[in-house]
Amino acid sequence: MAVSSVPAGPSFDEIRRAPKALLHDHLDGGLRPATILDLAAGIGHELPAATPEGLGEWFVAAADSGSLERYLTTFAHTVAVMQTADALHRVARECALDLARDGVVYAEVRFAPEQHLERGLSLPEVVEAVLDGFRAGSAEAAEQGTPIRVGTLLTAMRHAARSMEIAELSIRYRDAGVVGFDIAGAEAGYPPTRHLDAFEYLQRENSHFTIHAGEAFGLPSIWQALQWCGADRLGHGVRIVDDIGPDNALGRLAAYVRDKRIPLELCPSSNVQTGAAASIREHPIGLLRDLRFRVTVNTDNRLMSGTSMSREMALLVEAFGYGWPELQWFTVNAMKSAFIPFDERLALINDVIKPAYAKLT
Numbered sequence: 304m305a306v307s308s309v310p311a312g313p314s315f316d317e318i319r320r321a322p323k324a325l326l327h328d329h330l331d332g333g334l335r336p337a338t339i340l341d342l343a344a345g346i347g348h349e350l351p352a353a354t355p356e357g358l359g360e361w362f363v364a365a366a367d368s369g370s371l372e373r374y375l376t377t378f379a380h381t382v383a384v385m386q387t388a389d390a391l392h393r394v395a396r397e398c399a400l401d402l403a404r405d406g407v408v409y410a411e412v413r414f415a416p417e418q419h420l421e422r423g424l425s426l427p428e429v430v431e432a433v434l435d436g437f438r439a440g441s442a443e444a445a446e447q448g449t450p451i452r453v454g455t456l457l458t459a460m461r462h463a464a465r466s467m468e469i470a471e472l473s474i475r476y477r478d479a480g481v482v483g484f485d486i487a488g489a490e491a492g493y494p495p496t497r498h499l500d501a502f503e504y505l506q507r508e509n510s511h512f513t514i515h516a517g518e519a520f521g522l523p524s525i526w527q528a529l530q531w532c533g534a535d536r537l538g539h540g541v542r543i544v545d546d547i548g549p550d551n552a553l554g555r556l557a558a559y560v561r562d563k564r565i566p567l568e569l570c571p572s573s574n575v576q577t578g579a580a581a582s583i584r585e586h587p588i589g590l591l592r593d594l595r596f597r598v599t600v601n602t603d604n605r606l607m608s609g610t611s612m613s614r615e616m617a618l619l620v621e622a623f624g625y626g627w628p629e630l631q632w633f634t635v636n637a638m639k640s641a642f643i644p645f646d647e648r649l650a651l652i653n654d655v656i657k658p659a660y661a662k663l664t
């Protein structure tokens with residue numbers, strides 16, 4: 304008797320070799336565990352584990368907390384070792400190399416300059432060290448045959464009061480590698496409208512920004528981010544499903560998000576860890592894709608989730624049975640939603656992404 308078998312989806316290794324685009328990745332959430340150990344030893348910072356494997360496991364377990372607030376406490380250890388120009392340069396260089404090795408051809412990596420001033424660096428020194436590190440890592444990646452373009456987003460912390468300064472910093476460095484602005488941190492109790500002056504300033508400067516919204520808090524946060532602050536994209540935005548009824552009827556906000564093609568920077572593993580989704584299989588990404596929202600797949604924090612772009616895609620292949628057409632769609636969606644100029648986005652889509660997926664499908 305012939306055994307019929309379901310054709311297997313793309314394997315992890317095939318996904319790794321396919322070009323991918325990443326819009327939501329935190330620099331201080333993606334350090335190599337060995338680098339944290341090395342940098343911590345140099346400054347006498349005490350860590351909860353003594354080996355790279357042990358430390359990697361500690362981050363994932365500690366971040367697996369069911370709450371965004373507890374998840375965010377793990378960043379104390381990464382931010383602590385990123386307080387000198389050398390350390391920032393190293394972390395940024397390694398980030399570009401790690402993403403390139405994972406097959407990411409375009410990445411927007413974000414971090415909060417205001418969190419790196421503990422040992423005397425100024426805000427411009429922080430930004431320059433990171434931009435230099437990305438340049439060095441990207442140049443090495445190109446030499447190794449895995450070219451990557453890295454754009455930087457400057458994040459302001461939503462509980463703090465420096466968003467205007469950080470917005471100005473993003474404009475000062477807009478021609479040197481900074482492609483946009485973001486706000487992050489605990490969501491409940493810190494609505495994005497606290498930073499309205501910064502967003503209005505950025506709009507007047509014809510700049511781009513995304514806002515973490517609809518992750519730990521629901522629709523009001525998404526509505527404010529879009530209709531008060533003017534965000535170009537939503538960091539997570541996963542709770543937009545709260546505005547989708549039975550029979551998939553869209554409420555006015557969900558309809559607006561879909562009609563205006565507002566990009567959703569979805570981060571499946573991170574959402575499971577913070578409790579925004581019960582499991583990958585139950586993650587709203589399946590529904591949002593079926594309804595043709597502008598869905599993108601992202602890592603958020605590779606260290607805290609023990610993940611990579613390839614792993615996030617492989618998890619979706621496993622959970623939802625996706626094949627190359629869906630993975631290409633996510634990748635093109637991300638590229639269309641990037642903050643670099645239109646002609647550069649188009650070049651990556653037409654010259655890099657589409658030809659590679661054409662060979663795979």
Ligand SMILES: O=c1[nH]cnc2c1ncn2[C@@H]1O[C@H](CO)[C@@H](O)[C@H]1O
Nearest residue numbers: 329375378413414415458487488515
């Ligand atoms: O998923 C998230 N939601 C909100 N804030 C976050 C998330 N991941 C990281 N950060 C925050 O962003 C800062 C700058 O990179 C990190 O230090 C962390 O506090």
Ligand SMILES: [Zn+2]
Nearest residue numbers: 487515538603
């Ligand atoms: Zn994030």
